[in-house]
Ligand SMILES: Cc1cc2nc3c(=O)[nH]c(=O)nc-3n(C[C@H](O)[C@H](O)[C@H](O)COP(=O)(O)OP(=O)(O)OC[C@H]3O[C@@H](n4cnc5c(N)ncnc54)[C@H](O)[C@@H]3O)c2cc1C
Ligand code: SF4
């Protein structure tokens with residue numbers, strides 16, 4: 001018997017289980033992910049497949065979800081059998097003919113957004129007379145960093161249009177202007193949602209562009225995780241002391257948003273994406289396409305390292321264009337296996353699973369700490385919650401998490417309805433506890449909180465300047481129907 005064969009003590013089933021465990025080694029899928037993405041978001045179908053395949057999982061009938069009864073190895077088998085998870089690479093990134101890591105060979109384009117691949121492709125297309133116009137997005141000369149979609153007809157303008165603006169751009173309006181101006185062959189650069197609009201206009205039975213057969217559009221899609229509302233995020237940056245007219249580059253990298261006065265230097269300011277979450281365009285919470293799955297050519301930065309691009313050639317013409325642009329010296333390309341595909345898949349999955357949180361309308365209840373305004377929280381006289389016992393025993397109604405904004409001394413409390421049905425007239429009480437005494441109670445009533453909806457409360461911590469952030473904050477919640485459903489003291493200690 002060779003070492004590869006099952007050991008005598010193992011059943012064939014145990015052998016298969018171990019075999020799949022080995023196959024999944026190194027992946028980040030696990031029981032924790034299954035709980036986070038599928039069970040706690042409320043999209044679990046209660047099929048119990050996860051419990052059926054794993055020896056340390058059983059089906060908890062009371063709670064209606066899988067339960068660990070032993071040590072989880074984190075192998076991810078449960079995650080990979082669940083009918084609700086998305087694990088197939090083509091489902092995550094769309095279909096493509098081939099992929100490359102690419103960057104520009106044109107000296108004026110070096111130092112653009114990432115590898116300058118998009119700009120280089122447009123330069124190549126103009127030089128080769130393959131297009132007579134391109135639709136790109138540039139900065140509004142009158143409003144710093146506001147996007148304006150433009151029709152361009154020269155290589156020089158293509159070079160001026162390089163760089164990313166992380167806001168919705170009305171690119172399709174510019175495309176329709178180009179069509180009306182009778183441009184016949186147009187390169188169109190857009191985010192996945194822009195690309196989807198153009199694809200629909202060409203492909204759907206009632207699509208506007210279906211009947212414009214004299215017009216050909218090459219769709220160059222940008223990878224896209226989020227965009228931000230300029231009317232909300234730019235005033236925030238200005239309040240933070242950033243002079244937008246001096247900003248030369250904005251960049252999102254490894255979960256951080258960076259702003260640069262000098263694109264070659266260090267960022268003037270960096271924020272985590274979580275810090276900027278409240279400025280995110282609401283549409284992006286419902287978006288599931290990271291890699292512009294309907295484009296001819298998709299270009300992004302994740303998966304390719306600094307100053308390079310990850311490129312997917314999806315259509316025949318897209319592939320020919322990349323190959324020819326490389327052959328003619330516009331681009332340097334490395335083959336498909338140079339892409340860090342796991343990084344792309346990881347981000348693509350984060351985006352796909354956002355559809356599961358589509359009902360998680362985030363409500364931000366914030367206090368303007370800078371202007372020292374009164375909190376914008378609806379206050380009502382304190383009413384004692386009725387003494388009714390929760391009828392659902394062990395089932396949790398709410399999950400609560402916290403984060404501290406140390407600069408403004410605000411405790412951000414996220415409250416998520418985990419019960420799976422709408423809670424009505426939810427009374428929330430937040431109060432600081434100092435030894436035996438309560439201080440600064442905040443009370444609010446939420447008329448209805450939907451399943452898996454999250455309410456965010458910004459509770460100001462009254463900590464004197466220079467003192468470490470140390471506090472105990474009691475969070476209580478009750479409803480008319482179920483009485484007190486949550487009570488926990490959150491301990492806030494200084495960061496190590
Ligand atoms: C809103 C947004 C979010 C993004 N998020 C990610 C991400 O999460 N991960 C990732 O890997 N890449 C993301 N990208 C893509 C990345 O920023 C680069 O655009 C991409 O890597 C191409 O780099 P490049 O060096 O070839 O670009 P360049 O050669 O500099 O060309 C950039 C092109 O993008 C166009 N453009 C700029 N802003 C917009 C806009 N708002 N809408 C439409 N077109 C625009 C410009 O006109 C130019 O043609 C995002 C881009 C945008 C616009
Ligand atoms: S396999 Fe997925 S859908 Fe089925 S019970 Fe487990 S978590 Fe729920």
Ligand code: SF4
Nearest residue numbers: 054072073075076078
């Ligand atoms: S040991 Fe079981 S519960 Fe843990 S990840 Fe593997 S299959 Fe899932």
Ligand code: SF4
Nearest residue numbers: 192193224227284287
């Ligand atoms: S996240 Fe989606 S909706 Fe938002 S800008 Fe990107 S592609 Fe468009």
